[in-house]
Amino acid sequence: MADLIVISFDSETQAEAAYNEIQVLQNDLVVELAGLALVTVDGEGKTHVQHPGAVGNVGLGAAGGALFGTLIGILFFVPFVGLVFGGLFGALFAGIDKTGLNAEFRERVKSSVTAGRSAVVLYATKLTEDKFAAALAPYGGTVVQTSLSAEDEKALIHDLDAGPRG
Template sequence: MSHLIVLAFDGADEAAKVREAIRQQQKQGLVALDDAAIVSRDAEGRVHVRNEVSRATMIGTGVGALLGLLLGNFFFPLTSMALGALGGAGVGALTGLGVDGGFVKEVKDSLKPDSSALFLIVRDADESAALALLRNYHGRVLQTTLDSETEENLRRALGDVDEGR
């Protein structure tokens, strides 16, 4: 089961720095992501969104291309693979593994100037390695689908601990 984790940071490029650090953990096999997106608001208030291609879209595109190749050759031999890939991308988007666009907009609208947010859909992770990495950054947990103990560990790692909680 994949988990949604949304983290907010002061600094327009802080989420990108955290994403790059997580990318290094991916290369080491310590974390597996289904999707990631970075939303930032620069000091002038301009919003920037960088959404990575989701695993669901890639799978859907591949399946659609294969089906287009196999079935479409009978009807549209020259364009079957391209049409299949386009249809597959739509199927991938419907599988629900990607970050919801409406929620991204909600977070984007709530960002103050010179801040950023990182959206992650985590398929698998070495929790101790991920928490050790995140201790190098200061941020806030906006939303997760993690169990309460893991979420609290994440909050502590980011310095997002409120004594009143």
């Protein structure tokens, strides 16, 4: 099972510090990441996404990375390079509504990451919760979390792979 965790922050500075700390925690084996992104929303409401590239020992491969990119796009309505819209996007929304990433979860994320705020989004395959929480506590933030079961994760990857190729 993987955890998709969204942590929103009052400032970009706090979010960047937490984002950098999570990368250190990955190196220290406190968290195993399949995806990590820093999402900032400027004063005009425009969303910007930054990710560290290869996150290290990913393990999910291209489909998992594409899934994470698609999840970011759906949560923040940010199109990612290579994301095919149309039938694929509709199929993913239908599949996601069956998982913990339902409309209620997406609305909580949208309302917690608004103009002037930032967020760190991570897709963790393994997490030592107490060490992770202690390391991120100094940065503050509001946590919105959902867990994807292994079945839900496979279904979403299947939906992603079943879409048209561009």
